[in-house]
Structure formats: structure tokens, C-alpha cells
Amino acid sequence: MRTTGRARDDGRTAAVLLGTSVGGHAVAGYLWWRLRRARAALRELDTTRRAAAETGERYRSLFQYHPSAVFSLDLEGRFVEANPAAERVSGYAARDLIGMDFARLLEPAQVDVVGAAFLEILQRRAQQLETVVVRPDGSMAEVSVTGLPIVVDDEVVGVYGVAEDITARNRMQRELTRTRRSAEQASEAKSMFLANVSHEIRTPLTAVMATTELLVDSGLDPEQERFAEAVQRSSQRLLRLVDDILDLSAIEAGRATVHDVDLDLTNVVGDAVALVRPVAAEKGLTVSLGVDPDLPRHLTGDPERLAQVVTNLLDNAVKFTPEGRIRVGVEVAETRASTTKVVVRVEDTGIGITEEQQPRLFQAFSQGDPSITRRYGGTGLGLAICKQLVTLMGGSIWVSSIPGEGSTFAFAVPLGRPESGPGVGPEGGPEVGPAVS
Structure with a gap:
């Protein structure tokens, strides 16, 4: 019996000791966990402090060194x-x-x-x-x-x-505005001066041309008639120059306008071709005209401005083509519900133009090569006026050329399509005209 009681006491002691040991380990583990949490919190706090300090330094640098x-x-x-x-x-x-x-x-x-x-x-x-x-x-x-x-x-x-x-920037802007206004005023004064002088020249020149025409028809002998015709030709060239200056002045002053009336583009271009044929024939040049069969016979636009552009391009082609041919083409580039974009091309077999010279062609008083003025004459106004007029009509103009082989000048303009009119079928289809040569 004593042995059994002692055994129970020993068992209780062992259980107490075991419980004490397990409890100690649990407390130690908890304390270790708390220590790790505290260390992690300290590291996080240190990281946050460093980030805050870095942010503060960044802000301070931005504040301190900002140019504004x-x-x-x-x-x-x-x-x-x-x-x-x-x-x-x-x-x-x-x-x-x-x-x-x-x-x-x-x-x-x-x-x-x-x-x-x-x-x-x-x-x-x-x-x-x-x-x-x-x-x-x-x-x-x-x-x-x-x-x-x-x-x-x-x-x-x-x-x-x-x-x-922004003091300097605003001062520069004001100076640019003043400079632009002064330039515009100077340009307007120049345009007005050219217009006034041109009108003053045109009036007596018209009288000279009329008188010369009467003189030619008055029964002169051959030598006198040759002199009178020379005066006529020179007067016509001078009149053309005066008209170009008037056109350029009107365009630069913003007074040039275009009209939208019914026109037959085939006739407009054909009339321009007919005007230059005699001059071309004197140089031995052939002039042909081809018209796209899809071109509507009845369109709307400004026939006078279109004729002026085509005539200028043809005059240049005749002037700079010593031999060969000149070909004019009219084609439809795009058809929409209310407009038809047409392209007119003037091709020649003339002297051609280098790539370096081409950008200067459409500038007023400029020609591709200064020596051209001495060799062929001209003021360099024709192509500048063509560009301005084509732009005024909502189109564009360009050139492609190979020196020694010839040039092609072309322009594209949108022309209106009348809702009804002679030559327009019930479905709005055009009457097709044959090519003219």
C-alpha cells in the first residue's frame, strides 16, 4: 500500500514539473514572438521615417531649386x-x-x-x-x-x-505683334502703290494700243506695218505685265475674289489652248488637248480665273520649249455628291527645272534660275499668281520636271456640280465630250 501511495506522489510531482516546463516554454515563445514583432515594427518605423525624410528632402530640393x-x-x-x-x-x-x-x-x-x-x-x-x-x-x-x-x-x-x-516672353510677343502689324501695313501700302501706278500706266497704254490698231488698218506700206505691229506686240506684253501686277496687288491686299457660275471646263481650257497655238506654231511646236470622257460638261466655278491659270501655264510652256510639243490634259480626280475635283496638266518638252530651283518657282518676282530672265525674259509673277489663284479656289498646284527633258505643271481644283441643267441626264450623269487635239 505504501508503495502505491508513493508512486502516486511521484506521478503528481512529475506532472507538476512537466506543466511547469511546458508553461515556461510557452512564455518564452510568446516573448520571442513579441520581440520579433517589436523589431519588425521598429524596422517598419525606421523605413517610414527614412521615406518621410527622403520625401521631405525631395520637396525641399524642388522648392529650393525650382526656376519659378x-x-x-x-x-x-x-x-x-x-x-x-x-x-x-x-x-x-x-x-x-x-x-x-x-x-x-x-x-x-x-x-x-x-x-x-x-x-x-x-x-x-x-x-x-x-x-x-x-x-x-x-x-x-x-x-x-x-x-x-x-x-x-x-x-x-x-x-x-x-x-x-513671363516678362521677356510677353515683351517678345508684343514686339512680334508690332513687327507683324508694321509688315502688314507696309505690304498693304506697297500693294496700293502698285495698284495705283498700274492703273496710271494702263490708261495711256490702252490708248496707245487702240491707236496702233487703227494705224495698222490705215493702209501702211509693209515696213511701216512691221513697225506698227512691233509696237502692238510690245504694248500687249506691257499690258500683260500691268495686269499681272494688278492681280498680285489685289491678291496680297485680300481683295481678289472668285465666282461660282456655270461653266464648261472643256471650252475654258480649249479657248486657252487656241490662244497660244499661233505663237507655238511660229516656234514649230505642236499643242494638243486631251479631255477625260468622264468629265461632266456642266460644272460651276470661276471660268475667268481658271482660264487665267491655264493661260499662264501655257505661256510658260511655249516660252521655255525650244522644240517638241506641249500637251494639255484634263481629268477627273475625284467625284463627290456635290463636287468634282479636276486636274489640269500642262506637259512640255522644254528645258526643264532642277530640284533645287523648283521650290522658288511659285514665289513672287522669283524664277528658278536668275539667268532665265536674261535669256527668256519675264518677271516671275505668272506662277506666283497661279498659285495664289488656285489656292483661292480651294485647290493646289505642283510641278515635276527633269532638266533637259521637260516639265509638267499641274493643278487640282474642286468644281461644283449643278443640280440640273443642259447636258445633265435624268440620273445626273454627264454628257461625254470627245478629246480635243
């Missing part, structure tokens, strides 16, 4: 901080700005406007405006200001601002 004036204001509109650029823009040292009301820096006429913008920012509405800052020495700086609310814990505690000095 950066500043903050309290709710009363007084400066709380200002960077070095703010000192340069305002003319005040940062220590003098701190605590100063921003209104003291402004031109008196700007105070109300900027004050209203400040109140808008306090209502969490960002603002951007231009104003004028008056420096201590009396000089002024024009600035573009962006204002933003400073919000902490969902409460507006101040205003953050960035001001860019």
Missing part, C-alpha cells in the same frame, strides 16, 4: 515661405517676404482680381492667372501664377503658389 517662384500663404494671404526664385521675381529677400501680405506686391489695378482668385483657392478651386508684380525699385514683372489649396486632415490651411516670370 514657389511660395505658400496662410489663410490671411501672408507669405509663410518663399524660395530663392521668389526673391528674384519679387525683388524682396525671403526674410522680408515672410509675414508680408501678398497684395503689397501687386500693381493696384490687379489687387481685386488676384484677391478674388485667392478666395476661390480657399474654396478648393485651383486658379491660374496672369498679373503684375511691382518690385521695390519700381520695376514691374509680369507673372503667370498657379494657385493650389493646401489641405491637411481635410481642412484648407493655406495656399501654395507657383509664379513664372
Whole structure:
């Protein structure tokens, strides 16, 4: 019996010791877990502090080295901080700005406007405006200001601002505006002068041409008739030059207009071709005309302006083609519900134009090669007028050329399509005309 009781006591002791051992390990484990949590929290706190410090340094660098004036204001509109650029823009040292009301820096006429913008920012509405800052020495700086609310814990505690000095930029813009206005006035004065002089020349010239025409028909002997015809030709060339100058003046002054009337493009181009054929024939040149069979016979546009462009291109082709041929083509490039885009090409086998010379062709008083004026004559106005007129009609003009082989001048213009009229079938289809040669 004693042995059994001792055994039970030993068992209780062992259980107590075992419980004590297990409890000690549990406490130790818990303490170890808490220690690890504390170390992790410390590391996280250290990382957060370093990130906050880095963010603060980044902000400080941005604030310190920003090329524009950066500043903050309290709710009363007084400066709380200002960077070095703010000192340069305002003319005040940062220590003098701190605590100063921003209104003291402004031109008196700007105070109300900027004050209203400040109140808008306090209502969490960002603002951007231009104003004028008056420096201590009396000089002024024009600035573009962006204002933003400073919000902490969902409460507006101040205003953050960035001001860019735009004095030089605005001064340059004003100077450019003045220069452009002066150039426009000079151009207008030049155009008016050319127009007035041209009109003054045109009046006596018309009388000279009429008198010469009567003289030719008065029964002159062959030598006298040859002299009179020479006067006629020179008068016609001079009249053409005067007309070109008048056209250029009207275009540059914005007085040139185009009309939209019914026209037959085949006839318009055909008449221009007929005018140059005699001159071309004297040089031994052949002139042909091909018309796209899909070209509608009845379109709308400005027949006079179209004829003027085609005639100028043909005159150039005849002038710069010593031998060979000139071919004119009219084709349909695009057909829409209310318009038909047509392309007119004038091809020649003349002297050609280099790639370097081509960009200058459509400039007024310019020719591809200065020696051309001496060899072939001309003022360089024809192609410039063609470009202006084609642009006025909503089209475009271009050239392709190979020196020594010839050139192709082409222009494309949109022409209207009348709803009904002679030559238009019930479905709106065109009457097709044959090619003219």
C-alpha cells in the first residue's frame, strides 16, 4: 500500500514539473514572438521615417531649386515661405517676404482680381492667372501664377503658389505683334502703290494700243506695218505685265475674289489652248488637248480665273520649249455628291527645272534660275499668281520636271456640280465630250 501511495506522489510531482516546463516554454515563445514583432515594427518605423525624410528632402530640393517662384500663404494671404526664385521675381529677400501680405506686391489695378482668385483657392478651386508684380525699385514683372489649396486632415490651411516670370516672353510677343502689324501695313501700302501706278500706266497704254490698231488698218506700206505691229506686240506684253501686277496687288491686299457660275471646263481650257497655238506654231511646236470622257460638261466655278491659270501655264510652256510639243490634259480626280475635283496638266518638252530651283518657282518676282530672265525674259509673277489663284479656289498646284527633258505643271481644283441643267441626264450623269487635239 505504501508503495502505491508513493508512486502516486511521484506521478503528481512529475506532472507538476512537466506543466511547469511546458508553461515556461510557452512564455518564452510568446516573448520571442513579441520581440520579433517589436523589431519588425521598429524596422517598419525606421523605413517610414527614412521615406518621410527622403520625401521631405525631395520637396525641399524642388522648392529650393525650382526656376519659378514657389511660395505658400496662410489663410490671411501672408507669405509663410518663399524660395530663392521668389526673391528674384519679387525683388524682396525671403526674410522680408515672410509675414508680408501678398497684395503689397501687386500693381493696384490687379489687387481685386488676384484677391478674388485667392478666395476661390480657399474654396478648393485651383486658379491660374496672369498679373503684375511691382518690385521695390519700381520695376514691374509680369507673372503667370498657379494657385493650389493646401489641405491637411481635410481642412484648407493655406495656399501654395507657383509664379513664372513671363516678362521677356510677353515683351517678345508684343514686339512680334508690332513687327507683324508694321509688315502688314507696309505690304498693304506697297500693294496700293502698285495698284495705283498700274492703273496710271494702263490708261495711256490702252490708248496707245487702240491707236496702233487703227494705224495698222490705215493702209501702211509693209515696213511701216512691221513697225506698227512691233509696237502692238510690245504694248500687249506691257499690258500683260500691268495686269499681272494688278492681280498680285489685289491678291496680297485680300481683295481678289472668285465666282461660282456655270461653266464648261472643256471650252475654258480649249479657248486657252487656241490662244497660244499661233505663237507655238511660229516656234514649230505642236499643242494638243486631251479631255477625260468622264468629265461632266456642266460644272460651276470661276471660268475667268481658271482660264487665267491655264493661260499662264501655257505661256510658260511655249516660252521655255525650244522644240517638241506641249500637251494639255484634263481629268477627273475625284467625284463627290456635290463636287468634282479636276486636274489640269500642262506637259512640255522644254528645258526643264532642277530640284533645287523648283521650290522658288511659285514665289513672287522669283524664277528658278536668275539667268532665265536674261535669256527668256519675264518677271516671275505668272506662277506666283497661279498659285495664289488656285489656292483661292480651294485647290493646289505642283510641278515635276527633269532638266533637259521637260516639265509638267499641274493643278487640282474642286468644281461644283449643278443640280440640273443642259447636258445633265435624268440620273445626273454627264454628257461625254470627245478629246480635243
